[in-house]
Amino acid sequence: MKWLPENPNARLTVKLTAVVSFMFVFAIFIMPPLYDAFCEITGLNGKTGEKYQAVDVKVDTSREIKVQFVATNNEGMPWQFGPEVKTVTVHPGEQTRINYLVKNTTGRDMIGQAIPSLIPYKAASYFHKTECFCFNQQALLAGDDAVLPMYFIVDQDLPKYIKTITLSYTLFDVTDRFSEEELLSMAATGPITLTAEQ
Amino acid sequence: MAHGPAKGITRWLYTTNHKDIGSMYLWFSFAMFFLGGIFALVIRAELFQPGLQIVEPNFFNQMTTMHGLVMVFGAVMPAFVGLANWMIPMQIGAPDMALPRMNNWSFWILPFAFAMLSSTLFMEGGAPNFGWTFYAPLSTTYAPPSVTFFIFAVHIMGASSIMGAINIIATIMNMRAPGMTYMKMPLFVWTWLITAFLLIAVMPVLAGVVTMMLMDIHFGTSFFDAAGGGDPVLFQHVFWFFGHPEVYIMILPAFGIVSAIIPTFARKPLFGYSSMVYATAAIAFLSFVVWAHHMFTVGLPIAGELFFMWATMLIAVPTGVKIFNWVATMFKGAMTFETPMLFSIAFVILFTIGGFSGLMLAIAPADFQYHDTYFVVAHFHYVLVPGAIFSITAGVYYWLPKWCGNMYNETMGKMHFWLAFIGLNVTFFPMHFSGLAGMPRRIPDYNMMFADWNMISSVGAFLFGAAQVMFLYNIIATIVSGKKATDEVWENPEGLEWTVPSPAPYHTFETPPEYK
Numbered sequence A: 001m002k003w004l005p006e007n008p009n010a011r012l013t014v015k016l017t018a019v020v021s022f023m024f025v026f027a028i029f030i031m032p033p034l035y036d037a038f039c040e041i042t043g044l045n046g047k048t049g050e051k052y053q054a055v056d057v058k059v060d061t062s063r064e065i066k067v068q069f070v071a072t073n074n075e076g077m078p079w080q081f082g083p084e085v086k087t088v089t090v091h092p093g094e095q096t097r098i099n100y101l102v103k104n105t106t107g108r109d110m111i112g113q114a115i116p117s118l119i120p121y122k123a124a125s126y127f128h129k130t131e132c133f134c135f136n137q138q139a140l141l142a143g144d145d146a147v148l149p150m151y152f153i154v155d156q157d158l159p160k161y162i163k164t165i166t167l168s169y170t171l172f173d174v175t176d177r178f179s180e181e182e183l184l185s186m187a188a189t190g191p192i193t194l195t196a197e198q
Numbered sequence B: 001m002a003h004g005p006a007k008g009i010t011r012w013l014y015t016t017n018h019k020d021i022g023s024m025y026l027w028f029s030f031a032m033f034f035l036g037g038i039f040a041l042v043i044r045a046e047l048f049q050p051g052l053q054i055v056e057p058n059f060f061n062q063m064t065t066m067h068g069l070v071m072v073f074g075a076v077m078p079a080f081v082g083l084a085n086w087m088i089p090m091q092i093g094a095p096d097m098a099l100p101r102m103n104n105w106s107f108w109i110l111p112f113a114f115a116m117l118s119s120t121l122f123m124e125g126g127a128p129n130f131g132w133t134f135y136a137p138l139s140t141t142y143a144p145p146s147v148t149f150f151i152f153a154v155h156i157m158g159a160s161s162i163m164g165a166i167n168i169i170a171t172i173m174n175m176r177a178p179g180m181t182y183m184k185m186p187l188f189v190w191t192w193l194i195t196a197f198l199l200i201a202v203m204p205v206l207a208g209v210v211t212m213m214l215m216d217i218h219f220g221t222s223f224f225d226a227a228g229g230g231d232p233v234l235f236q237h238v239f240w241f242f243g244h245p246e247v248y249i250m251i252l253p254a255f256g257i258v259s260a261i262i263p264t265f266a267r268k269p270l271f272g273y274s275s276m277v278y279a280t281a282a283i284a285f286l287s288f289v290v291w292a293h294h295m296f297t298v299g300l301p302i303a304g305e306l307f308f309m310w311a312t313m314l315i316a317v318p319t320g321v322k323i324f325n326w327v328a329t330m331f332k333g334a335m336t337f338e339t340p341m342l343f344s345i346a347f348v349i350l351f352t353i354g355g356f357s358g359l360m361l362a363i364a365p366a367d368f369q370y371h372d373t374y375f376v377v378a379h380f381h382y383v384l385v386p387g388a389i390f391s392i393t394a395g396v397y398y399w400l401p402k403w404c405g406n407m408y409n410e411t412m413g414k415m416h417f418w419l420a421f422i423g424l425n426v427t428f429f430p431m432h433f434s435g436l437a438g439m440p441r442r443i444p445d446y447n448m449m450f451a452d453w454n455m456i457s458s459v460g461a462f463l464f465g466a467a468q469v470m471f472l473y474n475i476i477a478t479i480v481s482g483k484k485a486t487d488e489v490w491e492n493p494e495g496l497e498w499t500v501p502s503p504a505p506y507h508t509f510e511t512p513p514e515y516k
Helices: A008-042 A121-126 A180-197 B009-014 B018-046 B057-092 B100-122 B147-174 B187-218 B232-249 B252-266 B273-289 B302-314 B316-330 B339-362 B364-370 B374-404 B410-436 B448-481
Strands: A065-073 A080-083 A087-090 A095-103 A110-119 A127-132 A138-140 A145-154 A164-173
Touching: A008 A121, A008 B147, A008 B187, A008 B232, A065 A080, A065 A095, A065 A145, A087 A095, A095 A138, A110 A121, A110 A180, A121 A127, A138 A145, A138 A180, B009 B018, B018 B057, B018 B100, B018 B374, B018 B448, B057 B100, B057 B147, B057 B187, B057 B252, B057 B374, B100 B147, B147 B187, B187 B232, B187 B252, B187 B273, B232 B273, B252 B273, B252 B316, B252 B339, B252 B374, B273 B302, B273 B316, B302 B316, B302 B339, B302 B364, B316 B339, B339 B364, B339 B374, B339 B410, B364 B410, B374 B410, B374 B448, B410 B448
Parallel strands: A065 A164
Antiparallel strands: A065 A087, A080 A095, A095 A145, A110 A138, A110 A164, A127 A145
8 A cells, every 4th residue: 555654653553543433433323324224124122114115915814913002201201192092903914093192281382202112023024004103203282182093014924923012102202303483384284184184 | 862851840741751651641540540439439438328428319420420430541541551651662672652742642631531521520410420331311311411521531531542552553563672573572562462452443432422422412313312213222232332342451451460470470481371362362352242241131132142141151261261371370380479469369369250250240141130230340340450450550569660760668568468458358249249139239328238238348448448548658658768679670570671770761772672
């Protein structure tokens, strides 16, 4: 490598500095995506995938899967938040709708974000959502409530030993991340349109 | 070229001399050792009895955090770098470090880093209180405002360590005396070479993880925030990817020091030199594939638990090689028990105990009980205090006569050893019991059932602290008014450092020695 300095100490310094820079970049820009990819493949942190395009498949009526729904408020999130029904039994391949009910019990306009987590981890990549309130933030004006729908399909290829899937949503207060205008425009379109469409 | 040190304060500010910089590193780390020790004594004073007596819980948390940070980054690491500065050029027959100006810089940024870190104690909201491992979101969403100062302090410490490591690698690879091949280098040089590579690999990761915290706190990213699509568990992976090699950064140079001292006082050459080198390299390699054993309870898949459990247990093999080599070196040797040797033997015994409790913690299913209890505290204090601190102490007693030309007071050295040895065991051994009984880490108050063990631990801690004051006194007395030491200091010690006069002249090996 001709462009390296002649002095052996300087040469070595340049090379080692390159390693240092690489490791710094590795930590910030490579490790997090790598971790996300790893989690997505293994379902490790229970994160469910992005919006799913339903494919035409036969419903496997020979199997019944129990799907349980859990809702948690993150610390400091005052909204009322919970599923309409706690458990449904579905066949793999069939699309099912379930509703979460949410109410902003406070006197101020707020934005919430629901983050899913699913167990068993192995089932995470077999749980498809065709529509979900968790894909967006939900803005609710003071005292407002909403019905938040979620459509899901359990994949036919779900391993045989899995009989029960538990889907948990944690609701975070993300009001601080948005401006007042963003909040109002979000509240104007928000969850209500989604329910109206179906 | 009779060129002595400059006069006055500028000698220290502008110096590029490896001995001056080594001394400054050692004094700095000694000061940090006492600062971190005071924090530890605040902790032990509060835990003397159950209930809250002396400090507020939040201040208690600041003490545990600052104790860990100051001891790891302020006391242990700079002490090893100081020893490297003093000894590596003298052991390989080099006139100075390869990059002397960078050497000056890497030392002088350290006091600023620690001034910044310590100043957080006086800030509104207090110092960092999230533990030395600064797990997100404790260190991001719930952190005191001073966390930003903490982040910049860590950046500076990291820069200092990286520059130190580059310097050490360049010195060892390019400046060895003719005839000194890699496999003839003293083990302290070898272990430091490997340590320096570990530093190069992982200190940037530490810088990366605090940078991600900084961005999460101030720039709206969500690396570790679940609400924005991030994952707090990612923090633990990145942190421990740094953190586990860091553990070996704090112990490998210790192996080198002990490997220098034991042969001298056993009057036998080191047993199994090459296996020592390979074992060190193996430990360094394995340190990169065991990080998740710190996180067995976060919900790893079973395959992950098994892999990290076995990989962790595998480290016992090269470590065992080292322990057996030291024992074999002492076997049938004509042993004498001067202070450096006492500390080294205590190192071998107590480090082994710490290693065994590490093996217990490595068992993934058992770790679910031990996790975040005082058993963990007992474990890592058994490897760090007799490991890093005792070896540094041994190294200081061993080489101090070479540095300052005077012999230390042997009686006081032995008293220091026995007080420290007893104090250490009285402090940390009961923690195994309180930990197994279920006492959690990092709490200012605890169940009555742990009261007896905690009282014993606290008594031991103050004894250990008193022993270190005696150490300080002994060093100062040696420098000021010690008996003249001979050039060889010990009986037939091995290594080029003993071929120069005592005290070592300001410049040594300006013409490289011939190494047989």
